[in-house]
Amino acid sequence: xxxxxxxxxxxxxxxxxxxxxxxxxxxxYCQSCNLNFPVRDxxxxxxxxxxxxxxxxxxxxxxxxxxxxxxxxxx
Numbered sequence: 001x002x003x004x005x006x007x008x009x010x011x012x013x014x015x016x017x018x019x020x021x022x023x024x025x026x027x028x029y030c031q032s033c034n035l036n037f038p039v040r041d042x043x044x045x046x047x048x049x050x051x052x053x054x055x056x057x058x059x060x061x062x063x064x065x066x067x068x069x070x071x072x073x074x075x
Contacts, residue, residue, distance in 0.1 A: 014035055015032050026040075
């Protein structure tokens with residue numbers, strides 16, 4: 001998935017917390033604020049616009065945000 005060198009320097013863009021890997025879900029998740037960041041083709045997408053809360057599927061967040069026209073903003 002990710003090289004250890006890259007993983008060691010990454011931090012959550014929302015709270016600067018430590019990240020953990022979940023290779024089965026292809027995400028990095030913040031242990032402090034519980035946001036998930038998708039990993040696509042081995043590249044972590046560390047944009048807050050792409051983040052989704054732990055326990056929520058990214059498709060659910062996208063459909064909810066596009067349905068009512070509001071963006072989902074992490075706490």
